[in-house]
Amino acid sequence: MFTLTQLASFVAVAEELHFGRAAERLRMTQPPLSRQIQLLEGELKVRLFDRTNRSVRLTPAGRAFLDEARRLLHQAEHAALSARRVSAGEAGRIAVGFTAASAYAALGRLLETARSALPDVEIVLREMVTRDQLRALTEGGLDLGLVRPPVAAPELAERPADREALLAAVPNGHPLAAGSGPLPLDAFDGRPLIMYSPVEARYFHELLVGLFRGAGVVPVYAQYLSQVHSILALVDGGWGLALVPEAAARLRYAGLTFRALELPDPAPVELSLAWRRGSDNPALARLLEHL
Numbered sequence: 490m491f492t493l494t495q496l497a498s499f500v501a502v503a504e505e506l507h508f509g510r511a512a513e514r515l516r517m518t519q520p521p522l523s524r525q526i527q528l529l530e531g532e533l534k535v536r537l538f539d540r541t542n543r544s545v546r547l548t549p550a551g552r553a554f555l556d557e558a559r560r561l562l563h564q565a566e567h568a569a570l571s572a573r574r575v576s577a578g579e580a581g582r583i584a585v586g587f588t589a590a591s592a593y594a595a596l597g598r599l600l601e602t603a604r605s606a607l608p609d610v611e612i613v614l615r616e617m618v619t620r621d622q623l624r625a626l627t628e629g630g631l632d633l634g635l636v637r638p639p640v641a642a643p644e645l646a647e648r649p650a651d652r653e654a655l656l657a658a659v660p661n662g663h664p665l666a667a668g669s670g671p672l673p674l675d676a677f678d679g680r681p682l683i684m685y686s687p688v689e690a691r692y693f694h695e696l697l698v699g700l701f702r703g704a705g706v707v708p709v710y711a712q713y714l715s716q717v718h719s720i721l722a723l724v725d726g727g728w729g730l731a732l733v734p735e736a737a738a739r740l741r742y743a744g745l746t747f748r749a750l751e752l753p754d755p756a757p758v759e760l761s762l763a764w765r766r767g768s769d770n771p772a773l774a775r776l777l778e779h780l
Contacts, residue, residue, distance in 0.1 A: 491532045493565055496558045498525035499537060503555050506545045574609070578775030582611040586622040586634040588760075590717045593736035595635055595651045595760050599780065606779040610772045618689050618715065626765055632773045634763045637692030644766055650780075651760040655700075656738060657748040658724045658731040665730065666746040673751045674704040681729035682708035689715030696757060697732055703753070721745065734758045 501511040502522070512522045530537050537551035547555065574580040583603070587596045596614075603612050615631065622634040626645055640647035657677075659666045665676055685693035694713075701708060711729040714720050717737045724731045725744045735758070738747045762780065764773060 491529050493562065495525045495529040495532070496562055498522055499529055499551075500555065500558050500562060502526060502538065502545065503547055503551060503558075506547075508545065576771055578610075578771035578773075579607065580609045581770065581772035582613060583632045583770065583772050583776060584613045584615060584630065586615045586617045586625060586631045586636070588619060588622075588635060588637065589616060590734050590737060591635040591651075591760055592616070593717075593734070593739050594653070595736075599635070599650075602779050603776055607772060607775055610776070619692060620689075623763065626763055629765070632764060632768060632770050633776070636761050636763045638759050638761045640761060640763045645763050646766050647761045647763045649759065650762045652756040653758045653760075654735040654756050655696075655732045655750055655752065655758060656735050657750055658721055658733050658737070658742075659746045659748060660724060660727055661744050661746055663730075663746075665748065668748075671749040671751040674700060674706045677701070677708045677730060678706045680708055681711040683720045683723045683729045683731040684708075684710040684713050685720075686713045686715040693758075700752065700757070 498511070498515065501514050502508060505511040505514065508519050508522060512519045515522065526537065533550075533554070535550040535554075536548050537554060539546045539548055571580060585596075585599070600612060603610060615625075617625065617631075617634075619634075619636040622631060622636050623640065623642060623645065625631040626634050627642055635650060636647075638647065657665065657672050665672060685691075685697065687694045708730075712723060714723070717733050718740060720731045720733065721737065721740060721742055723729065725742050732750070733747075762777075764777070768774070
C-alpha cells in the first residue's frame with residue numbers, strides 16, 4: 490500500500506509539474522523524490538506522469554488520482570489534528586450522569602460551562618439515580634456524575650457542586666399555604682407527607698428522616714416515590730404535603746405554594762461532582778478545571 494510520503498510527493502510534483510521545484514518545496518533532493526514517485530507508480534501499477542527532458546505532464550490516470558490524493562492527505566491531516574485536540578482535552582466526549590432533581594439548576598450550569606469552555610467536546614447526558622451513577626462511574630460507563638453525597642467508593646473522587654434549601658410544597662388553599670414566614674417542622678406533625686423512597690431516593694429519605702427525628706416530628710407517610718416531579722404531582726392532586734429541593738419550585742405547578750422552612754441548616758441539600766480517580770479522559774480533566 491502506498492504511503493502518505495508518496496502521496497505528498499505526488500501532489501507536489503503534480504502541482505509544480507517540475508521535479509526540481511517540487512523537491513525544493515518538500516525540502517528534499519530530486520533523487521529521493523523521483524524514487525517516491527516510482528514506488529507509488531509501482532504500487533498503483535499505472536504511469537502517473539509523462540516525463541521528457543523538457544517537461545512533466547500528468548497522464549489521464551495521474552489527473553484522476555490527484556483529487557483522491559489531495560483528499561487522502563486532507564483526511565490524514567484532519568485525523569492527526571483531531572487526535573492532538575482530543576489529547577489536549579479540546580475535543581472528545583464526556584458522559585455525564587445526573588439525578589432528576591439536579592436537572593433543575595446544577596445541570597444547566599454545568600452544561601453552560603462546558604459549552605462555553607469546551608465547545609467541541611460532546612456531552613452525553615444520562616439521567617440516573619445516585620446509586621446507579623456511582624456504579625457506572627466505577628465501571629467506566631460514566632465520566633462525571635452529579636450525585637448526592639457521600640461518595641464512599643475509594644476509586645472515585647468527589648467535590649461539592651451545589652447546596653440548596655428545602656421548601657415545603659403545599660396545595661393552594663391548604664392551611665399551611667397561607668402566610669409568608671418560614672414554616673416550622675412541627676407544622677408537619679401528624680400530617681400526610683409524600684415521602685422519598687428509601688432505596689431509589691435514599692439521600693432525600695435519610696435527610697428528611699433525620700430532620701423530622703431531630704425536631705420530634707412524626708408525619709404520616711402517604712406514599713413513597715423517587716422523582717421530585719412525581720412527588721409534586723401527588724401534592725397537586727391533594728395526596729399530601731412534601732419537602733423538595735428549592736430548585737424544584739422552577740417547575741411552576743399552578744396549584745402549589747412553596748414555603749420556606751425553619752431548619753438548623755438553611756441549605757441542607759447537597760450535590761457533589763464525582764469522577765473516577767486516574768481517568769484518562771483529557772476532556773474531563775479540562776472540564777473539571779472550569780467547574
